[in-house]
Amino acid sequence: MSENNMETSNKLISLDYIFGEGEQIRAFQIVRFSAKEPWLVFENGLLLSTLNKENGIWIQIGADRFQDECAVNIEKFIDQQHFNFLPGKIKTHWFEAVEEVVMQNDSLYLVVCKPDIEFSRFKNVFASFIPELVEEEWAVEFKVYNSDFEDEFMVRVF
Incomplete structure (x- = not known):
């Protein structure tokens, strides 16, 4: 393939x-x-x-x-459908930290951060608040990368 x-x-x-x-x-x-x-x-x-x-x-x-x-x-x-709005909500909520949000499918989003943010701090904030932005109950994963793709974390919301 x-x-x-x-x-x-x-x-x-x-x-x-x-x-x-x-x-x-x-x-x-x-x-x-x-x-x-x-x-x-x-x-x-x-x-x-x-x-x-x-x-x-x-x-x-x-x-x-x-x-x-x-x-x-x-x-x-x-x-x-909620997946139409979620990337914009994430970018608006974390406008100082998030560069881009790409929907891979309705249950997987890639989040790329801006340069010069404190990535470990953002990880804690993102993981704590993203369930509130998701709103609707469905299983969704967020793969979050720093600006140079050298560090990443994943958050699952169910």
């Missing part, structure tokens, strides 16, 4: 979405293989549509097989 394939598989996000009520209920699986790829919408194992957000606007491919109301609700559902 090439490194590109491994990178893509590490960024897989899969969401389950239920639409409708009673006998009209439908279950969808929404999958994205990497941040640069569109979302694939499946129902009963069949690909219904491909959704991609470009310049803040959702574009649907295969719309003839997919109800507009349902597509709009799925788009809103994706937009509301």
Whole structure:
């Protein structure tokens, strides 16, 4: 397996979405293989549509097989997912210490610190406060690196 394939598989996000009520209920699986790829919408194992957000606007491919109301609700559902907001929240909260936050997948984030911070002190602060920023309960790991990638630590939130 090439490194590109491994990178893509590490960024897989899969969401389950239920639409409708009673006998009209439908279950969808929404999958994205990497941040640069569109979302694939499946129902009963069949690909219904491909959704991609470009310049803040959702574009649907295969719309003839997919109800507009349902597509709009799925788009809103994706937009509301907590993983869309967490990198920005971390960078804002620790703006003096954090250079970049990269989502590898919905349960793994890489955090790169700025140069000239006291990394061991930041480790204690980050580990103590990150559960409050995560808010929602899901298993997530943070691999935190100093600016030159010579030191690191990991924090798991469950």
